[in-house]
Amino acid sequence: MSxxxxxxxxxxxxxxxxxxxxISRALNSALEVQDVLQTMLDMVLEIFQADAGSVMLEKxxxxxxxxxxxxxxxxxxxTRQKLGMGIAGWxxxxxxxxxxxxxxxxxxxxxxVERGDSxxxxxxxxxxxxxxxxxVLMIRRVGEKxxxxxxLAFLVSVGDLAAVALQKARLFQAERRxxxxxxxxxxxxxxxxxxxxxxxxxxDQTGQVVTTNTVARRFMHPLxxxxxxxxxxxxxxxxxxxxTEFTSGERMLKIVxxxxxxxxxxxxxVLLLRDETANxxxxxxxxxFLSMISHELKTPITTISAFxxxxxxxxxxxxxxxxFLGICSEETRRLQSLIDQLLHLTRLEAGKFVLxxxxxxFGKLVVDCIPAFSETNTDHEFxxxxxxxERSISADPTxxxxxxxxxxxxxxxxxxxxxxxxxxLKELTDSLVLSVEDEGVGIEAEKLELVFEKFYRADNSLTxxxxxxxLGLANVxxxxxxxxxxxxxxxxxxxxxxxxxxxxxxxxxxK
Amino acid sequence: xxxxxxxxxxxxxxxxxLRVTLEDLGFKLLEAQDGPGALxxxxxxxxxxxxxxxMLPSMSGLEVCxxxxxxxxxVGTPVIMLTARSGEDDAQAGYDAGxxxxxxxxxxxxxxxxEVVKLLDMxxx
Numbered sequence: 001m002s003x004x005x006x007x008x009x010x011x012x013x014x015x016x017x018x019x020x021x022x023i024s025r026a027l028n029s030a031l032e033v034q035d036v037l038q039t040m041l042d043m044v045l046e047i048f049q050a051d052a053g054s055v056m057l058e059k060x061x062x063x064x065x066x067x068x069x070x071x072x073x074x075x076x077x078x079t080r081q082k083l084g085m086g087i088a089g090w091x092x093x094x095x096x097x098x099x100x101x102x103x104x105x106x107x108x109x110x111x112x113v114e115r116g117d118s119x120x121x122x123x124x125x126x127x128x129x130x131x132x133x134x135x136v137l138m139i140r141r142v143g144e145k146x147x148x149x150x151x152l153a154f155l156v157s158v159g160d161l162a163a164v165a166l167q168k169a170r171l172f173q174a175e176r177r178x179x180x181x182x183x184x185x186x187x188x189x190x191x192x193x194x195x196x197x198x199x200x201x202x203x204d205q206t207g208q209v210v211t212t213n214t215v216a217r218r219f220m221h222p223l224x225x226x227x228x229x230x231x232x233x234x235x236x237x238x239x240x241x242x243x244t245e246f247t248s249g250e251r252m253l254k255i256v257x258x259x260x261x262x263x264x265x266x267x268x269x270v271l272l273l274r275d276e277t278a279n280x281x282x283x284x285x286x287x288x289f290l291s292m293i294s295h296e297l298k299t300p301i302t303t304i305s306a307f308x309x310x311x312x313x314x315x316x317x318x319x320x321x322x323x324f325l326g327i328c329s330e331e332t333r334r335l336q337s338l339i340d341q342l343l344h345l346t347r348l349e350a351g352k353f354v355l356x357x358x359x360x361x362f363g364k365l366v367v368d369c370i371p372a373f374s375e376t377n378t379d380h381e382f383x384x385x386x387x388x389x390e391r392s393i394s395a396d397p398t399x400x401x402x403x404x405x406x407x408x409x410x411x412x413x414x415x416x417x418x419x420x421x422x423x424x425l426k427e428l429t430d431s432l433v434l435s436v437e438d439e440g441v442g443i444e445a446e447k448l449e450l451v452f453e454k455f456y457r458a459d460n461s462l463t464x465x466x467x468x469x470x471l472g473l474a475n476v477x478x479x480x481x482x483x484x485x486x487x488x489x490x491x492x493x494x495x496x497x498x499x500x501x502x503x504x505x506x507x508x509x510x511k
Numbered sequence: 512x513x514x515x516x517x518x519x520x521x522x523x524x525x526x527x528x529l530r531v532t533l534e535d536l537g538f539k540l541l542e543a544q545d546g547p548g549a550l551x552x553x554x555x556x557x558x559x560x561x562x563x564x565x566m567l568p569s570m571s572g573l574e575v576c577x578x579x580x581x582x583x584x585x586v587g588t589p590v591i592m593l594t595a596r597s598g599e600d601d602a603q604a605g606y607d608a609g610x611x612x613x614x615x616x617x618x619x620x621x622x623x624x625x626e627v628v629k630l631l632d633m634x635x636x
Contacts, residue, residue: 291596295566298595299522302616306528309620324531327524 199273222249363388415440546570580609
């Protein structure tokens with residue numbers, strides 16, 4: 001009575017082994033979790049001639065459908081089964097396989113999702129990874145054809161195979177994520193290195209170059225060309241001599257060395273190459289400025305102290321004494337004005353001042369500045385090109401007065417032969433432009449820009465003779481800039497210069 | 512025979528104080544306000560001593576001094592350099608240029624006078 005089924009049983013076992021072998025091969029070739037599960041499900045459905053199936057995976061105590069065939073998309077979306085609830089939940093919680101036929105009313109399964117009447121038979125097996133149920137493989141048939149008793153055991157074997165493949169895929173995924181993180185870290189590191197302003201060179205203990213960034217290669221190029229070997233040699237030999245600065249081409253480079261410690265062991269050094277060229281230039285300008293200042297301060301002091309010593313130790317007739325004291329007092333004023341302007345310029349340059357803006361009539365301010373010059377100075381004739389626009393601007397009266405005064409005294413100084421100083425004021429759309437024209441020595445074209453730099457003087461001897469500080473025009477520039485205006489000059493050597501001071505109307509209101 | 516001294520400075524007031532310092536001692540005093548002027552006078556007047564400012568426009572006093580010391584006519588002429596620069600390097604640069612004395616500004620007229628007298632190998636009256 002049982003003779004007939006045996007060959008069938010046998011042949012099926014053979015077929016099942018072949019199928020398992022096929023599945024295991026397919027699973028081995030897939031690396032993505034999703035691919036592993038889908039491949040397995042499709043093969044299982046084909047072998048078991050099932051109509052639908054799914055693999056649910058457990059996460060945080062719930063099962064969700066990971067891959068499926070023949071299921072309603074809405075159900076796939078909605079299914080979220082708590083462990084212990086429903087058929088899949090029961091399988092996952094107990095780790096036991098289930099073969100169910102027809103309508104299921106077993107209270108153990110605490111059915112949550114209604115099982116349609118059309119389902120004839122279903123098999124559910126756990127996918128267990130290291131004593132833990134990671135998911136559930138379920139297949140079903142509709143219609144009349146039910147699964148046979150031996151099918152469940154076979155599917156359990158398939159589930160075990162799937163578990164191994166799943167574990168492998170997960171490990172692979174984790175490893176790949178790790179590798180990506182490392183790569184990302186490496187990319188970030190090299191991006192950081194290449195966007196650094198400093199050069200970076202990493203040397204190993206033998207002085208060989210391990211890493212460089214672009215900046216370092218550019219810095220070292222004049223000395224070593226493309227050769228990293230020579231970069232290593234050069235930097236090692238500098239380090240051996242304890243030298244922290246060197247020149248490469250036009251650049252002055254500074255080396256900051258830090259030991260490279262890998263896992264607590266010193267395994268080389270990290271060298272930062274810093275371009276000090278600009279700092280050097282700044283230092284040079286600073287010391288030049290200081291030496292200029294000290295020279296400018298010492299010159300009047302020299303005159304004053306020498307005359308005072310002479311007056312103390314020698315007898316002079318009264319009128320000569322008066323003359324010497326007159327010179328001393330003139331030089332004292334020069335000293336005073338130099339210090340004033342210096343302090344002023346320092347404040348303006350540092351931007352540490354408050355612009356005390358008031359609405360003022362620029363033209364009136366300009367005209368008010370003239371008497372101080374025309375009264376003490378008979379060599380020059382101040383000509384005002386009238387009428388001045390009656391226009392108010394918002395500006396700091398003290399600063400603007402100083403700028404105008406500086407322009408006037410500059411015009412006087414640079415026209416030692418006297419002559420006309422022509423003052424005019426023009427209104428433009430957004431600004432007022434004051435021009436001060438002299439008939440003096442003029443400025444050569446290539447020096448026009450320089451006259452607004454502090455301590456620059458177109459002609460040293462002339463300015464010194466007239467007591468210039470070399471700061472006046474620099475002050476005018478900073479005052480103009482502080483107001484959002486500008487200053488410039490046009491000049492013909494031997495004919496004269498015209499200085500322009502432009503201040504924005506800003507207030508925009510009619511007076 | 513009266514000794515001739517050439518005074519070189521671009522500051523008129525400094526020139527004046529130098530003049531007053533050395534007046535009434537029988538010197539013939541010459542003045543120049545820049546390097547080329549100083550060299551021209553040194554050549555034409557063969558002064559016995561030069562008082563030379565370092566910071567001159569266009570041509571520095573150091574260069575004037577070097578030129579004087581390289582010319583056979585003026586190689587033996589003592590040069591006293593006057594300068595507002597007081598660094599040791601600056602003094603060294605002065606001596607390297609061939610200066611016989613190096614005085615920093617502000618200077619004492621009496622010290623200057625003493626140096627002039629010493630260099631001219633004179634007795635102070």
